[in-house]
Amino acid sequence: MDINDAPKARLAHYLRELDPLTAALHREAAPLLGHAMLDLLEEAGLGPGNIEAIGGEGPLALAISTAILHAAASRGQYLDAFTVEGGAVVPAVGGPVVVVGFDAAQVPGGPSAGPDALGEDGPQVGDPQVGDPQVTGLAVVVGAAKTGRDGEPGEDGVVNLALFEAFDLEEEK
Numbered sequence: 001m002d003i004n005d006a007p008k009a010r011l012a013h014y015l016r017e018l019d020p021l022t023a024a025l026h027r028e029a030a031p032l033l034g035h036a037m038l039d040l041l042e043e044a045g046l047g048p049g050n051i052e053a054i055g056g057e058g059p060l061a062l063a064i065s066t067a068i069l070h071a072a073a074s075r076g077q078y079l080d081a082f083t084v085e086g087g088a089v090v091p092a093v094g095g096p097v098v099v100v101g102f103d104a105a106q107v108p109g110g111p112s113a114g115p116d117a118l119g120e121d122g123p124q125v126g127d128p129q130v131g132d133p134q135v136t137g138l139a140v141v142v143g144a145a146k147t148g149r150d151g152e153p154g155e156d157g158v159v160n161l162a163l164f165e166a167f168d169l170e171e172e173k
Contacts, residue, residue: 007032015141015169020102024063031074034067036163037139038075041068041098044159046137048077052095053133055082064100064141082133089133098137142166 014029023029041047041054055065065081072079082093135158143162153159 008036011036012164012169015164020141021060021063024060024067024102030063030067031071033064033141034069034071035074037064037068037100037141038071040161040163041137041139044137044161046096046098046139046159046161048072048079050096051079051098051136053080053082053093054098054100054139055084055089055093056100057084061099061101064102068100093133095134096136097133098139099135100139101141103140103142137161139163142169 011029011032014023014026014032018026018029024033038047041051054068055061062081062083065083069079069081080091080093082089082091082097084090137159139161141163143160143165
């Protein structure tokens with residue numbers, strides 16, 4: 001992936017210099033991360049008009065989701081964020097969702113998880129009026145080498161996306 005725009009290049013610099021959680025919470029890196037991830041989702045047809053929420057398991061996924069949520073809000077768009085705690089989606093969300101993580105190891109089940117990215121038995125929503133979330137995308141900040149599925153729905157209907165490849169974040173020369 002060519003890092004050809006200044007904001008994405010600055011984000012790559014922060015990701016090289018800081019650990020993932022610090023970068024996702026950093027006052028300069030987090031907005032860059034949120035906008036870059038939101039752009040990635042929108043280019044794949046998974047923007048705020050197409051999904052209800054973004055989220056994942058653990059504090060890093062929550063920080064990334066919050067950065068994306070704030071980027072959407074700064075554009076006048078509506079998007080919720082969620083976290084997975086003990087197999088339950090909190091707060092309860094229904095409809096299409098995107099599961100995010102820093103890399104494939106941070107997404108439950110990895111890139112092949114597809115619709116089961118929120119758990120093999122599906123998430124426990126806790127609110128029968130909301131309905132069940134349906135995973136339509138898995139988006140990571142750093143992906144593995146191209147698998148041929150990036151940006152295209154697989155047989156399971158889930159789109160896998162990566163903002164950067166690992167080699168994009170190797171030391172600058």
